[in-house]
Amino acid sequence: MHADTHRLWHLVDARAAEATALADAVWAVPELNFAETRSCALHARALHDAGFQVTSGVADLPTALLGEAGTGGPVIAFLGEYDALPGLSQQAGATTHQPLSGDGNGHGCGHNLLGAASLLAASALKDWLAEAGLPGRVRYYGCPAEEGGAGKGIMVRAGAFHGVDAAITWHPGSFAMVFPPASLASQRVDFTFAGRSAHATAAPHLGRSALDAAELMNIGVNYLREHMPPTARVHYAYLETGSNALDVLPARAVVAYSIRAGDLPEMLALADRVRTIAEGAALMTETAVTCTVVSGMANLLGNQPLEEAMQIQLERLGPPPFTTTDRAFAEEMRATLDGQQVATVFRALNLPVQSDMTVCDSIIPYVPNRSRSMMGSTDVGDVSWVVPTAQALGATSAVGTPLHSWQMTAQGCSTLAHTGMIHVAKAMAATGAELLRDAALLARVRAAHASQIADQPYVSPMPSPA
Structure with a gap:
């Protein structure tokens, strides 16, 4: 010494x-x-x-x-x-x-x-x-x-x-x-879906539900779980769900995702797949989606x-x-x-x-x-x-x-x-x-x-x- x-x-x-x-x-x-x-x-x-x-x-x-x-x-x-x-x-x-x-x-x-x-x-x-x-x-x-x-x-x-x-x-x-x-490398991403509000009973065909889009995104990510690397983790939470009134189709919904994987390249590739699912959900519901990276960490x-x-x-x-x-x-x-x-x-x-x-x-x-x-x-x-x-x-x-x-x-x-x-x-x-x-x-x-x-x-x- x-x-x-x-x-x-x-x-x-x-x-x-x-x-x-x-x-x-x-x-x-x-x-x-x-x-x-x-x-x-x-x-x-x-x-x-x-x-x-x-x-x-x-x-x-x-x-x-x-x-x-x-x-x-x-x-x-x-x-x-x-x-x-x-x-x-x-x-x-x-x-x-x-x-x-x-x-x-x-x-x-x-x-x-x-x-x-x-x-x-x-x-x-x-x-x-x-x-x-x-x-x-x-x-x-x-x-x-x-x-x-x-x-x-x-x-x-x-x-x-x-x-x-x-x-x-x-x-x-x-x-x-x-x-x-x-x-784990990680990224926190907020997905904001924008649709069109309408009366859920009188004119539902005029509405484009942002909440439907968020729900479809979550379903898509759940199916993705079978095809993720074993170290990967994906968690989500709703930040906004639009109107609380049952007879109003929500025009805005925000869901936050935490995307984690074993290393930085693997995590970034997984995040791209999650974004693709969000875009698909927006396409299916005729809404628009924006993605905002709130934070991220390398492994x-x-x-x-x-x-x-x-x-x-x-x-x-x-x-x-x-x-x-x-x-x-x-x-x-x-x-x-x-x-x-x-x-x-x-x-x-x-x-x-x-x-x-x-x-x-x-x-x-x-x-x-x-x-x-x-x-x-x-x-x-x-x-x-x-x-x-x-x-x-x-x-x-x-x-x-x-x-x-x-x-x-x-x-x-x-x-x-x-x-x-x-x-x-x-x-x-x-x-x-x-x-x-x-x-x-x-x-x-x-x-x-x-x-x-x-x-x-x-x-x-x-x-x-x-």
């Missing part, structure tokens, strides 16, 4: 109290995607106080920001998030469901911790570079709207990551490990050399140093979960179920190309197509805690969460340091990324605005 790795860890510890305060402050003002005004301001202030040059409004997004420090050398980026979720408000530390009064938002995915730990890692690495007098630049990207808004995809489309040599990030969870780079691309480097740093650290108090709290939280919830968290990462484990007391071994049995979508995927990217998973909750749950929100200000957050910040900072001092490693990381996109360059799943 490099002797100065310990110095870097000490620099993380030196700023840990600031990061803990930031995480708790963001937890207390849970804001939904693209409206993270106060949370973004808290991060901007923390960056300024840490000595970063801060740029706000990145990619014309009011709640996106960039902090940069250092000169020359490679550019290492740390990705942070701070958006919350609706309906997951919860009393901090409570082991029963106790929603708070107010807007009902809550950090049920731990993004208050995510942004704080990434900023902590960036700040410690900046301090380490300055002490060592080494060339290199450290960037912290404050990224809004991961929860469905695809903020990073918008930032990628705007070129915000140009010049970055590698990106490092993480996500709160139950385990300490390299996060498997498996997610994650792994980078084995970078992931291996991150695993080395995790193993050097060892497991998070949870206290007796942390373990007792985890036991209480674990009692609120049923066995199926706990087993699902293990199986989602293809890990053997250990029903008696309450906190993560080991570093999960690295398995290249480890598959996940259940996958969602994340806009980190878009970054991974344009910059070599690796993610850690941090142990910030009782083992088995599902994301997007009141239990996750309840643990977001605990010493258990803080311990896991600081632990993963050390691993991320040390991974960044290794990239800066080992030119051969960085060359392998770049080469691995270049080979992945050689035959299939990145195509944004979100069209550029007109």
Whole structure:
């Protein structure tokens, strides 16, 4: 181990109290995607106080920001998030469901911790570079709207990551490990059907029902399911159904579709097929249809050399140093979960179920190309197509805690969460340091990324605005 790795860890510890305060402050003002005004301001202030040059409004997004420090050398980026979720408000530390009064938002995915730990890692690495007098630049990207808004995809489309040599990030969870780079590419599309209203009894032949068109589209997509790739997922919800009066044929209907598939080209091809079905439904009903892409996310691309480097740093650290108090709290939280919830968290990462484990007391071994049995979508995927990217998973909750749950929100200000957050910040900072001092490693990381996109360059799943 490099002797100065310990110095870097000490620099993380030196700023840990600031990061803990930031995480708790963001937890207390849970804001939904693209409206993270106060949370973004808290991060901007923390960056300024840490000595970063801060740029706000990145990619014309009011709640996106960039902090940069250092000169020359490679550019290492740390990705942070701070958006919350609706309906997951919860009393901090409570082991029963106790929603708070107010807007009902809550950090049920731990993004208050995510942004704080990434900023902590960036700040410690900046301090380490300055002490060592080494060339290199450290960037912290404050990224809004991961929860469905695809903020990073918008930032990628705007070129915000140009010049970055590698990106490092993480996500709160139950385990300490390299996060498997498996997610689904996705696109949210709204289909608006426009017809002609008429009296349903007196003159039905004069009407052209937009609702009929939407219904026929759904039928067509249901038949498409037999012919989709096995990893594909298609979900829909009605946003508008026209008139509620039974004797008025509706002239307008809007149905939203979430289209997901194993990789970006597969998803874009599937989305084209769904559009064709919508056009067919409009043709059958003599209505018109318009398609609006609301958001989109690419699938994650792994980078084995970078992931291996991150695993080395995790193993050097060892497991998070949870206290007796942390373990007792985890036991209480674990009692609120049923066995199926706990087993699902293990199986989602293809890990053997250990029903008696309450906190993560080991570093999960690295398995290249480890598959996940259940996958969602994340806009980190878009970054991974344009910059070599690796993610850690941090142990910030009782083992088995599902994301997007009141239990996750309840643990977001605990010493258990803080311990896991600081632990993963050390691993991320040390991974960044290794990239800066080992030119051969960085060359392998770049080469691995270049080979992945050689035959299939990145195509944004979100069209550029007109």
